[in-house]
Amino acid sequence: MQNPATATLASEFAELPATASHGPLRIEYRWVNEAAANAPIAVFLHEGLGSIAMWRDWPQALCERLGMRGLVYSRPGYGLSTPRAHDVKWPVDFMTSQARDILPALLDALDIGAQERKRMWVIGHSDGGSIALLYAAQHPDELAGAIAIAPHVFVEDISVESIAQTKQLYETTDLRSKLARYHADVDSAFYGWNDIWLNPAFREWRIVDELAAIRQPLLAVQGHDDNYGTMAQIDTIGERVPHAQLVKLDACGHSPHRDAPDALNDAIAAFVAKQR
Template sequence: MTEPATSIDTTSFIELNGGAYPVRIEYQWLNPERVDAPIALFLHEGLGSVALWKGWPQMLCDRLNCRGLAYSRPGYGRSTPRQTGERWPVKFLHLQAHQVLPALLDALGLDAEERSRMWLIGHSDGGTIALLYASEFPEALAGLAIMAPHVFVEPMTVEGIEKARNTYETTSFRDKLQAYHDDADSAFYGWNDAWLNPAFLHWDITEEIASIKRPLLAIQGYDDEYASMRQLDKIKAAVDHAQLVKLTKCRHSPHRDATDEVNDAIAAFVRAHRD
């Protein structure tokens, strides 16, 4: 399947204040002419950005008949990079879910009614942010579909992130990543240092997500190199109404490794729960 191209030249910027320092956020609307349609909000992975989604958000929005909103978190893409020497805390994903994302929605003028019809689509760290947002603001979304999320730390996750660091520092991976970020080191080491912080080994959000009320779809591949199916099983144990999709021949990026299966699953899920 050929994905439609995504150009970072179509992105816009907005400034957020109220944190440790003002940040400029890169964002992109998809199908903006569908002013009355629900919003599908895309939350990228730990090394992602607006551009790294490539054409998949547009493909899914067209399938769902939704408007789409994608953005690069601070430190990523063309958003404000991390400040020199800044290290993200253990609860950096909580900060993104509880502070940065709501501030962005406020800045973009999304009212309560629009938020109540909003679908969160998250991958990896973005899936975790979606879970944390849904648990903190249980009425301020319609539902969430997440891929390869993390709810606790497994040894294989740490091993995978350590391998990623070695690859970044010894191969051309850094140059490839630079094509998608104004500051590749900001994106990579923000994510990598946080996950390899010894204090992060005890990070676990399974109790927090029990407060999720809205429909939840969680997708993961059996060949995920960063986590086992225990992640999805823990989600189901905490959120009984969660629906799980477990994919064979699929690694850490289901939307790339199993595009048709993922699109079919999300479309059926949204259709079943849409007002």
């Protein structure tokens, strides 16, 4: 069976120049549903241990249903993108940097201009959901809408406890070998995510105040059985963004696109249809 982390034929790479916030980066990306060449773009932002390969076929299926073209990419440190040097720790505001610096630079590198960005949707899961919220807050006039799936807007005990348990599994079971199928440098991906979430300084991280700047249509989705966050996350989004629509899914954990794909896709399709 082919290793997804080394299956490069379907992926392309964008070179991002060095800036004050990061060195030169090579970003793995892929277009899905390319037949919809003139349709709005949906940008998919993966979870804290995710990559292009870990999305599997969900972005393609969703884009076909929405009639959109999808851009899927692996953030630095993940998949086949530039790995994190093992002595580098992500800063507490690493998600803000992804929304402020990395995603705009990738859009520039792919010649996605202002008019296309105004029609663009960002769809993020977990850490990627938080990045989607931050991008929407930072670019209130350059986006058609945002969808945040199991996002984090502050740190809860349940998140830290589950992430600590995941570290134990990574170091004592076959979890590392399983994740290695999706990342060229699996330790770069795992410890970049795990170390910052378990850093005591990260307990003070929150993006609640930033949410009020979001003006675009916003859908926030959470599963009732999520072991990485409670309904307080999207309830807080609803309080700070009154126009946001909240969807709470039964029999669903932290990954609705895997746990309850039909219910998730129905909710997203209905929400997007209302904005057109």
